[in-house]
Amino acid sequence: MRSRLLVVAAAATLGATVAVTATGASAAAAGCQVSYTVSSQWQGGFGAGVAVTNLGDPITGWTLRWSFGAGQTVTQAWNATVTQSGAAVTAVNVGYNGALTTGASTSFGFNGSWTGSNPVPSAFTLNGVACTGSVTPTTGTPTTVPTTAPTPTPSSSAVPGTVRVFWLKPTDVAYDQRYPDGIAAVVREAQRYYKQELGKTFKLNNTVVEVVNGEHDRNWYITTNCTGSDHYWCVVGNMHQELMRRFSISNPDSRWLCVGEISAEETNQSGGGASPGWVVLSGHDADGAAGINGAMNRWYGGMVHELGHGFGLPDSTSTDGTPMSGSFYDYPNTHFSQAQKNAILAGPYGSFLS
Incomplete structure (x- = not known):
């Protein structure tokens, strides 16, 4: 069913449902929350992920600023344009992640250098507003906006000719907006990369990730429909079957190229892949995307790799510098070959690219 496995075992770590304070539509409110995570560190260098949540009124573009306290410098960034002057760092949204409604979040990452401490x-x-995790209203009455999981989106709402993305949350997994x-x-970084490599890229739906409240708990997805003790494909296979049934999607389906991620897996047993x-990806990929399982480059490269399969590419036969080999771990320092570009454009979903 799927051709390539990505195996980096990790336990799912999920936060509890929370609520944030915002103001009514008549208010002019400003507020924000920032999560800064050092995802990896080595002698002289580090990788970091930054998640930004807009707690105030909707914005159409953002500029995040901070200052380093120990001489760190940014050397490379993705999902934001990052500049630095002395200790002061400025990160500005890119074209696809500038609009943030009340309670909406986005994230970006970077690599940096350090000496002494980090x-x-x-x-x-x-x-220009201090990110304190609270909202500063000028008028209006505060209301509570809970970050609870929405109901699954009907299949008729997804635009044909797009990459359609799902996060399936088992019944015993708490909703966490980071996912x-x-x-x-x-997937937006993969969208940017395909544009860079091919001169055209795929479209995403307005609801980029459809949150699906699963019908079962994690253990059911791990252990059901398995052959003996082989649980390797059970999680993603069970998710795949549930998504197809509930959203009337075929395998493959000419309307969409689909991506499913589930927050469940058995350590050292569950993987994922594509055709x-x-x-179809399991818990370690979902955790990685949420910024709690290693450097983001690995997860960006992994998605580019699996979407390559989704667009019809096979694995490379050697580590050849293309994302269809182990070279995807070097992302973004990897590139499609001309033959791979031609195959994507001529493949079953080449018409999705524009």
Whole structure:
């Protein structure tokens, strides 16, 4: 059913449902929350992920600023344009992640260098407003906006000719906004990369990640419909079957190229992969997208790789510098060959690219 496995075992770590304070539509409110995570660190260098949540009124573009306290410097960034002057760092949205409604989040990442120490920045501002995790209203009555999981989106709402993305949340997994936001950031980075490589790219739906409240708990997805003790494909296979049934999607389906991620897996047993029309990934990929399982480059490269299968490409036979080999771990320092570009454009979903 799927041709390539990505195996990096990790336990799912999920947060609890939370609520944030916002103001009514008549208010002019500003507020933000920032999560800064050092995802990996080595002598002289590090990788970091930054998640930004807009707690105030909707914005159409954002500028995040902070200052490093120990001489760190940004050397490479993705999902934002990052510049630095002395200790002061400025990150500006790119074209696809500038609009943030109330309660919406986006994320970006970067690699940097350090000497001596690498402390986390102590303060951030978003469009000039201090990010304290609260909202500063000028008028209006506060209301509560819970970040609870939405109901599954009917299949008729997804635009044909797009890459359609799902996050399936088992019944015993708490909703965590980092997951849909992080998965959206990963597929948007893949969207940017395909544009860079091919001169054209795929479209995403307005609801980039459809959150699906699963019908079963994690253990059911791990252990049901398995052959003996082989649980390797059970999780993604059970997710795949549930998504196809509930949303009336075929395998493959000419309307969409589908991506499914589920927050469940058995340690060292559950993986994922892809074939033309479908990408199916389990818990370690969902965790990685959420920024809690290693450097983001690996998850960006992994999505580019699996979407390559979704567009019809096979694995490369050697580590050849293309994302269809182990070279995807070197992302973004990897490139499609001309033959791979031609095959994508001529493949079963080449018409999705524009």
